[in-house]
Amino acid sequence: MFTATYALKYWLISAALDSVPSTVLQIPDVAQQMFGRTSKPGESKLILDILDSAAAFQRTASDTRLGLPRTAPPSLMKAAIGGSMKVLKERAQKKEHDLNGGIKIKVSLWKLPEKAKNGVRGKMQTISAIRAAKMFDPKAAIRQAMDDLVAEVSDAYAKDVPTARRLNRQNIEVYSDTKVDFAILAASKLRDGTVNELLQYFISEEIGTKVSLANRHIELRLVFCHEKVHVEELPDDDEGEPPSFPLSPLRPASKRKASVSSAAPSAGPRRPLFSAFRQPSPLFSRSPPLKSSVFTRYHVNDRVNGGVAFTKAVTAETMEIASDWLEGEGFARSNEPDAKVAMYKTGYIGSGLSKRAIYARFEGREYAFMQMKDGYTEGEVEEYLKKEYELLRMGAVIKDSFDQHATNNDVHFPPFYFNFKHSILGELEEDVDGMFRYSHFLATCLLPCGPIDTPIRKFTGNVNLGEARDELSKVIHAFAHFSLVYTRGFLLLCDLQGILDQDNVMCLIDPQCHTRALKPEIYWDLGEKEVLAFKKEHALACKKNRFCERLYLRTLVVESASAPQPVAQEPAPAKPPLRHGFEQ
Template identity: 30%
Template sequence: MAICNGCSLDFYDLPNETCYKCKELFGKSETEKVSIRKKGQCLCCSVVYGELQAALCASCCSKYANADSIPKQIFELEGANDQILNFQTRLPRVQNSSLKKTLSAAAQGASSTKKAAPGISKGVTILQEMQDAREQGKKVKFTVLVYKLTPKKGGVLSMVPVEAKWIPSVRAVEKIREDMPIYDALDHVTLRVQQYHASEFTMAAKIRRQMITFYASESATKYANIPDDILRSGTVSDFLAHFKNNGYISSAQYVAKQLELKVVVNEADLYPASDGDFTMPSAVISGSKSRSSSRASAKVSVTPTPTSRARPVRTSAWPRTLSFSRPCPMVEYKFRRYTVTETAEWVKIWAPAADAPFEVLFVAADWMEGASMSKAGETFHKTGFLGSGTSKNTIYARVGQEEYALGQAQDATLDHHSHLQMLRGELTNLHNGAMILKDFRELADECGVNLPPFKFNVDGAILGALEPFEGSGNNDVLPLTHFLATRFLPCGVVDTPIQKFTGNADCGAEPTDHLTATVHAFSHYVPIFTDNELVLCDLQGIFDRKNIMTLIDPQSHSSQRDATSRPFWDSGPQGIKTFLSHHLKVCHENDICNRLDLLEMRMEHTSGVIHPRSPTNSPERPKKKPKPHRAGFPEDETGPV
């Protein structure tokens, strides 16, 4: 087995270091090269025939049809097994003893007793070897090269290979089943890249999925960015077809199920700046095309490639293939959901009616095992345990075709009132956060300030009440009656871990990046918007599959003075004062706060006294006094909160 030094294809009987097609391409014009690339090529000896449409040429078929044994690597080539068998049946007599034994063993169903033919591993029969080879034939070989964006003179970001001690560039090879969802397959690829890179560059940051941009090679010097929709939907087989249709691989590579993928990381992400400078640079990538990303700071100027054309959206009645992130055992529950009424001024949560219909919820049955593995420092990401915070466990769940992160209190003995108060307060904070963030972005647009994308994980959130348990039932899996479920976010081994932006009592450390500075400015804006009635704190989040920072589990301090009507995290007016005073000490150093003029901003009220939103760079506009919902609720749970 050898790899051509020109096209990097594997050939079992490669006579030299360069395959015949690469030799034929050398020195030819671009027009001639197009014609040569269209020719068929034997994937065993690399010989080129214009009319060859199969994996092997006639010479190789004849060679292995007459051989005493057939190497496993030949069977891995799609269609090679059928070619050899068909060629062998045309011979005047059966000359291939290994094939004869194979067919006899298959007919008798006693292959386990047959002796292995020469050239095949001991203890494994020929039929088993062929079955293994066919299974391998259902896999696509990913050859992955790691590149980094490095700043050059003139503000240009150049794409260069990541050098390693043992090879010219970090190269990972993965064989992945063609029916696997491509998003999961690229997680496997990222994990291999992460491991290789960490072993060679111990001082660099760990490569995460959200740091990566995926490219395909159009030529030796030209790269094409792979669109997000291709990276998120479909299977590995669809991914391979995309490479073939766009000319990123040859027909021979498509038949052999081989592709080359470039994984590109910004060098600034591998070696983060420590001087607190989070200004986003303006640069250009030389000779390539890139997608916009909150992780990459580069602007690209290139000639559009075919992948950049708008794709028409069509509808189909064909059933969608479901692929779930956690294939763990699930337990079924029934529940009724609370309803949320949201306007520009308030949020109200209504308890479900007694005759409301039940919905079905599936919950990971092994999450407690995963929690134990997490405490022991073991990898738990194949179980249904997603993580835990100060007071709550998060568990993998599904409602219909959607995946969720379900939260319940860690203390299974917590009384019903306190638990429901905590969950309702968290859902209310999500809604308030989304409402205020919308106004915050409007202000930034008015002031001409570009903000990095982030959001609250509120869309599709469910506050639910489980059907009363009968006997022991499933209460060993979910010990409490109520739960809060929010949309599932990527939290695997290769994904960026939860990023903490602020604490409960203060904003935490000064920001060293653009996103953190923006979230701190948003935290400053919340008490301004609510006239010091509310502060959202403990802001943390994860990047979603579209690489947008999504905030989860927010807490709050409110102007509610009665401590018994507040969740445990709400420190009341004193909490607002403490949190805000901590930020104001460094507010003047936050570029976002300065550009929005938050220190001088006042909100307009309906009392008739007009206060401009900002004395300099924001237009006046009337606004009703906001009434965000506090986290507490009355004893009567049948009406609105």
């Protein structure tokens, strides 16, 4: 009789073998042996193997339902183990951070498109492929946390768009992101304080969903304007070759046609302009321990017969200078993995060939307080720093004349300037704590110098000009040429280098020069031979540099501002002549 037990055995065997061919069942005694597990002499090995397989399948058939472990093929286990371990590790880290009160910050990258011809900018666009998220200790500095996230996003965007400028604090803004709306965050929230303080601000202002805030998650947008990151070269607006010589000995005549009619005066804007701008409170990029130091500054005045004269002020002033700079210098020299991160938390900024820079504050501004490295006498330090200050001032003066000459000839170029405004040349009074080796110092306004900020960029060297591949390099090469023209062949500004400031404008620092003086006064001045070498190297490039051409630098004639002026016999030119106040 075909009982239920035999039916179950048959089902198990069929499941193990998927199906049993009818031809097998027609073989004498096969069906009986399949459904009756009796070992007889001469029993078929095939039948025994089938029954053993069925029995094994029967033992594991209910594993999932009974909660018993299910075995998997070794190949599948090997393929999945890597991903599984990664997931387990991330879960363990998340659990550990959650237990310790960790805070997760997520950032996404967005772009404000280029303005249309009517001046209207389109809606903010997400760059969905680029995101970053990281768990932070609640006590971690928010500035460092943002540096880490911006650096990760910046690396990813640079990989996707190699021609774009690197994203940094100068060309991005940070918005809160609630998935429903967004709002720009005050810079102070991202520079001062800790990650936990930012979270508490989000909670108090109800920025974000209740779930995300309860989970200690902060979501932000990093937003950049298209034109700040994707900078196109200025169009070449030359209108043919300039004349081989100026039409005027003072200034080349303009090639633009005179207007035959004057436009009617504008009626003014149709709507009043309202501004929500509020003057921000001072924000500081670093918070090292500071020590008040009393100093007296030097004033510089032009001499009648050329050169400058330094006079010492009567009133003393006070500057706050980082007291932990030696510790930061030690981190800078270390090869430890986290040494660089630790350095940025101190007041040590960096060092060059002859000077070191230390963080300082004066009258609410941040400064780079610079002194010579060890190995000089106090007299040498005073002499060198006075020469550097004088040259920095001269660079700013020549740049003003360069700008005026460009305006007179309707030439436009990417902006740049020298870091001279608010600079201080001074002498410290008694250094009780022995923080500094010398008393003389030079301090200039601090430029962005964090781990994600753009590094110093060289435009010209001390003994070589180099190649100009973009608009900014071309105009700075033209400026170097202009310095030689402006000083009537006596002085050439060189070693022109700079850093992008907070507004993404190039700020030139620490220039050097070569002169045609019979006896150069400073170590970097290599004399007339380098002036002639520059002329030779720049000669070919000058003809191809549209700024040199549009400014007529190959043929420009310059007169002294102190020279007597003849009485005009005919109408004066439409634009003022190029004059200078430089005297050898």
